[in-house]
Amino acid sequence: MNQQSIPLVSSAIGTRRELTVFRFGPAHSDQKVFIQASLHADETPAMLTAVLLKRRLLELEAQHALAAQVVLVPVANPIGLSQYVLGQFVGRFELDSGKNFNRHFLPFDRVIDRAKDALGADPLENRRLVRQLMRDELEFRTPRNEFESLQHELLKLSYDADLVIDLHCSQEAAMHIYTNETGWPEFEPLARYLGSRASMLANDSGGQSFDEAHSLFWHQLQQSLPASKPVSIGTFAVTVECRGQRDVSYEVAQQDADALIDYLIWRRALHGDPKPLPDLPMPATPLAGSEQLVAPVSGILVHRAEVGATVRAGDALFDIVDPLTDATTTIVSRNDGVLYMRRAIRFVTAGAALGRVTGTQPTRTGYLLSA
Numbered sequence: 001m002n003q004q005s006i007p008l009v010s011s012a013i014g015t016r017r018e019l020t021v022f023r024f025g026p027a028h029s030d031q032k033v034f035i036q037a038s039l040h041a042d043e044t045p046a047m048l049t050a051v052l053l054k055r056r057l058l059e060l061e062a063q064h065a066l067a068a069q070v071v072l073v074p075v076a077n078p079i080g081l082s083q084y085v086l087g088q089f090v091g092r093f094e095l096d097s098g099k100n101f102n103r104h105f106l107p108f109d110r111v112i113d114r115a116k117d118a119l120g121a122d123p124l125e126n127r128r129l130v131r132q133l134m135r136d137e138l139e140f141r142t143p144r145n146e147f148e149s150l151q152h153e154l155l156k157l158s159y160d161a162d163l164v165i166d167l168h169c170s171q172e173a174a175m176h177i178y179t180n181e182t183g184w185p186e187f188e189p190l191a192r193y194l195g196s197r198a199s200m201l202a203n204d205s206g207g208q209s210f211d212e213a214h215s216l217f218w219h220q221l222q223q224s225l226p227a228s229k230p231v232s233i234g235t236f237a238v239t240v241e242c243r244g245q246r247d248v249s250y251e252v253a254q255q256d257a258d259a260l261i262d263y264l265i266w267r268r269a270l271h272g273d274p275k276p277l278p279d280l281p282m283p284a285t286p287l288a289g290s291e292q293l294v295a296p297v298s299g300i301l302v303h304r305a306e307v308g309a310t311v312r313a314g315d316a317l318f319d320i321v322d323p324l325t326d327a328t329t330t331i332v333s334r335n336d337g338v339l340y341m342r343r344a345i346r347f348v349t350a351g352a353a354l355g356r357v358t359g360t361q362p363t364r365t366g367y368l369l370s371a
Helices: 044-062 109-118 123-140 146-158 184-194 210-224 250-266
Strands: 002-007 018-024 032-037 069-073 163-170 176-179 198-201 236-244 291-294 299-303 316-321 328-332 337-342 353-357
Touching (some): 018 044, 032 044, 032 146, 044 236, 044 250, 109 123, 210 236, 316 353
Parallel strands (some): 032 163, 176 198
Antiparallel strands (some): 002 018, 018 069
16 A cells, blocks of 8 residues: 655645545556545545545555555545534535535636547557646646645546546435536446435536536537547546435445455456346436425424335425424425435425435536535
């Protein structure tokens, strides 16, 4: 294992934060895997999974069982780790700017323009050339502040990875994943090993999140090139939501770390015989089909269904009780699907987001993510 510290742009005199990176396996392998945890810094279950994954990778490296280079960043957001307000952890948004740490990663639009002239007829050589153009673009950019330098350094670590796994969690949730339609065949086995209750697909969710900074780029590149200039996909990327923020235990984290190891063996990034694939708990569905449940009134929120539950259209999911009038408003599902996440709140204002249910038919367009 090789450990590296990467300093971020200092936000103020006398202060400095850094990314800590762990590299396992052969440095010049034909395959590179990048895994990071807790880009939203308050999503602690992902971080514990990364800790246990690191321990296992150390063992496997000592056994010479790594076929790929594995780059692991267990703490992907040292900025957010320091953000406490009146005792409350704020790890999703940077307090200085209000920006979401996992939105609006800088796109590689100029790379696409340059690739149209630089590429030839060999798809593998074209992929190599595109990665060179991506590296040149990253070297050209100069981050202006700490937030930009965090996103910039994470892209520098991952732009040439064949596989990107971004570990997160929701507030209260079942295990679920997000990827694009092209990446689904690559990650369907991961969904099986993880026991994912929901797998949602979108080529472009509108938020330019970390996974899409990779997958959407290669998708757009392929769409923009003529047939005479084919290019192999450089990066398959997935976001894994390790249940909810309070699901922090050795047992659950070990289960998820083991599932990641099983998947890397299946993908031949690690040597060994892959375990038989478990049944897929739920088929993949379009992210545009997921139902976003919103409170129509204010009041006490009472949950009527558990996260991960299979629900049918018309099933009661929440009650909102007005403590002054005793009026109760029941929120029902419009979809047949899985209640894969809900907010951790228990008193809501009108318009507050409550939770989400998967759906098989696209019903939304444009920006498909939460704030």
